[in-house]
Amino acid sequence: MRVVLADDSVLLREGVARLLGEAGFEVVGQAGDADDLLRQVAIHEPDVAIVDIRMPPGTDGGLRAAREIRSTHPRVGVLVLSQYARPSYAFELLSEREREVLALMAEGRSNQAIAERLVITDRTVEKHVNGIFAKLRLPASPEDHRRVLAVLAYLRA
Numbered sequence: 813m814r815v816v817l818a819d820d821s822v823l824l825r826e827g828v829a830r831l832l833g834e835a836g837f838e839v840v841g842q843a844g845d846a847d848d849l850l851r852q853v854a855i856h857e858p859d860v861a862i863v864d865i866r867m868p869p870g871t872d873g874g875l876r877a878a879r880e881i882r883s884t885h886p887r888v889g890v891l892v893l894s895q896y897a898r899p900s901y902a903f904e905l906l907s908e909r910e911r912e913v914l915a916l917m918a919e920g921r922s923n924q925a926i927a928e929r930l931v932i933t934d935r936t937v938e939k940h941v942n943g944i945f946a947k948l949r950l951p952a953s954p955e956d957h958r959r960v961l962a963v964l965a966y967l968r969a
Contacts, residue, residue: 815859819863819867849881863877
């Protein structure tokens, strides 16, 4: 089976490509953004495109590209992935302090309460929270509340 793989995280994309290759799939193309994904599908005409829904451009580039692939390449199967379905490997990227901050967020604590509990400044808590969002791949979006999504991901892991 011929596969095109699309994810803006090079590390994740390379890891998945390797696993797919070891499982007998032929990874014929890889893309880091929606435009490149559409080019790869047009060039390689794979059996399946595996697509991260949140990749450039914007926060839903992968989702828009997946829809376009379905309409313009009906013989290509599309498997869409979401950051919410990703394995808990992302939590391994968090520092010990970020894990402490996330655990307190899961308890419903405000940044000020977290700062007081950990004896750090509010600004330091903000830096840790932003680091958590980045490592869990939770970009700013008017549709989503990143703090809630981070806690949900924490609870799932």
